[in-house]
Amino acid sequence: MCFPRIIPVSAGHGEMPTQKGSGCLVMLDTFVTFLGKVLGEDVESLWGAGVVDISIPDRPKLKFMDKVPSVPKVRREFKNLRDIRGPSTEATEFTQGQYGILALGGGYLHWGHFEMMRLTINRHLDPKIMFAVWRIPAPYKPITRKSLGQRMGGGKGAIDHYVTAVKCGRLILEVGGHCEFGEVEHFLTQVAKKLPFPAKAVSCQSLKEMRQAEEERRHKNQNPWTFERIITSNMLGIRKVLSPYDLTQKGRYWGKFFLKDRV
Template sequence: MRTYEIPPDFSDVELPEKPKLKFMEKVPNLKQAKKEMKRLRDIQGPSRTATKFSQGQYGILALGGGFLHWGHIEMMRLTINRSIDPCSMFAVWRFQPPHKPITRKSLGQRMGGGKGAIDHYVTPIKCGRLVLEMGGQLELVQVEAMLKQVAKKLPFPAKVVSRESLALMYKEHAERVSNNQNPWSFQKIVRSNMLGIRKVLSPLDVHNHGRYTGKFFDPSRV
């Protein structure tokens, strides 16, 4: 006699009025466009926002920092909107439209003469931020291949997560920190300034205990 798994209950799932990903403008609507410095700190370290699910059950989690161009946003929007079933699925963005100006000098122009003109706009993404969410009356098997295809094309390492896997990841990290048996942790070595290590570390390395090196993330560091 065969035994079948009980299908999940989606009675509490509410679909939004517009289930597909919204179109994002390539250029922000500003009265006067202002140039900015590089500010690479916008993609360094851990994200403080959009680290937990708000509406959906599945999504794409950034495992490093980087800049999302408008082409990446359109790639995600077209790939997901073509495969989504609006009657039972929905998808939402978890980041702002491109707003950070990137300047560039024209080809063949000599150096000097001030900062170049604004060429395009990007959205900075930090490690640990959810890029998008998907939800509705669906299981991970239905959207996993599509989300993996999108995650591979992003300009930073990313992976597909669910509510359960994301909570488990945070729980495992907390357990590793609390159950760490190694007395020579990165934090203790830096505080004691062993071998004068502080002179080669940035304030960001000290604050994040060496887990984030620039835009890169080291999950093995406790």
């Protein structure tokens, strides 16, 4: 079923409209909710199609990220690879936009990756009807490096640059506005292919379907010899070669990698 495009207005939800003739748009959310109940369709799919009124922020483009954190003194730290291991518990759901880039593995983002994403998306973004927001912080983790030709020893090296740790299942950024997924998918995919870890352009609806497919695949599994059952029963003494982390994650994550084919 086709719905008309909605012209963006300056008034938000619950506010008095500032443009003449836009009073009917303020009650559009209630109408779409009622329409979704009558037609039996998901309101989120109607919102992703641009039916529900979406307010465009004053600064719709991605903001510049600092290359160095603005703190007096940054302490040097260990590698701490647990920052990119396993599933993410932060920024896993959409908050403002309808489309975004989802990380399918763990890794570190350098400042150059931030600039690549910012320049590419802002170039294709129409600020009148679209907006984009970050879902990850600026580079904060210090990475040390010794100068070329220096002998071993002498303590830890000086800080060379800063990175941002990203876990699997985290949203990198969000894009929203009065647009379809087909209008933003090409440049979101272009950005996702240049990231240092597997990533994918998703929408609210496709992300929901992806998680439902994983859950359905787990419930419909007919193989009784699952990884969880083998390690729980300690078959052939396999626990002596596994870590406690394999017991908690059921073997679905191997370091920063996500094993999607394992049930």
